[in-house]
Amino acid sequence: MNHTVQPTDPATLPVVNENSVLIFDLDNTLYPSSCDLFSQVSVLIGKYVADYLRLPAEKAYLVQKDYFRRYGTTLRGLMMEHKIDPADYLNKVHDIDLSVIAPSPVLANALANLPCRKVIFTNASRGHASRVMERLGIADHFETIFDIVDAEYIPKPQQQPYDRLLARDGIDPTCAIYFEDMAKNLLPAKDMGMTTVWVHSDSDWAHEGRDDPRIDHETDDLPAFLEMLVNKSMR
Template sequence: MIDRPVPRDFAAVETWVFDLDNTLYPHHLNLWQQVDVRIRDFVAAWLKVSPEEAFRIQKDYYRRYGTTMRGMMLEHGVHADDYLAYVHEIDHSPLEPNPAMGDAIAALPGRKLILTNGSVAHAGKVLARLGISHHFEAVFDIIAAELEPKPAPQTYHRFLQRHGVDPLRAAMFEDLARNLAVPHQLGMTTVLVVPDDSKEVVREDWELEGRDAAHVDHVTEDLTGFLRALQR
């Protein structure tokens, strides 16, 4: 039996990097399910295929390219602006202000940044609904990533360079374990945010895998509680 490496701690962390969807709000809100449906509809309309075939293509591209958008761009010439505007036109009302999480984020020493495969517009709406926009210095989105989504290594390098982040003094919070592999390789402390087992979530099995991976230092189903514990 191979011993698991000792998890990295937060003693040297001065930059706190957060994914957006299913990380800064609970998985069980299933907000991303709305986006998922609009992605399927976009694929169906663009390729003129049935919803069932569109769903198959959507998930295939998601797994192979990191986002369905990337696959649609490379395989079918879709323009990112058209795609992002359509798929993010959702009802954000399930999100409610979360002052407790805001306080926990504000109390962290150093900078706070968002790194998302979504758009700045979508991130702005989410952060505004949660009431935590003012705690973050900047949002690095799919456009800033030159349309190359996580987990592409070059995306993390672009992010670190643009915002002057030292990965050895940074922590990354994510809901997909595969998106933590490169950050961990670069030296970041990694935290996987998983669903509350008592709530129903609409996710594929592979999206929920990886909590035991060597590149995951910490796992939590309660981000606010986790951040509060760090401060204690």
């Protein structure tokens, strides 16, 4: 989907200081959506559905997408409809090749130069998040991960995981900046008082909500955006 990313006026950016908290989604946010990890995950989800429900691939695909639409994640649908073991599911669907992600020393440097807490907030698993962060070379810059297990398997953009994250980690939403590739996931965060940044994705399904006024900023270059925050915080 074509979308011209609007340039950010540095004057409109918040100042990052020791009281700030940067909250990052993981997939297609910390690395470019062109890496297309989700296609690998989607294939494994389809295989899991086919094997578990003993369905041919084409029927399993329809179930996979139906559960995703109705429950927010295929996992949630499988848990609600079939009482599956979520740990087994998460281990199998995240058994993917991460070599398509290039280490990002520029991202690591920008994170290192921002004097504040940084956390991951993902609908994926902690193990997957840790592997991606290690691959990027940024794991040491994050305080913690809040994953789908911490959210009791209730995915963004439902309200509960946002509430649980802030309560668990003692985050003041008015001091938080939230980065996310799925535009609709930013909207509850803004309603809570966070500054929101949409990290542009080429995936059509990530664009839902992109024109909502609750999105404060957008970028197609996360390291460059973080560098702007660094420059402003150093003034």
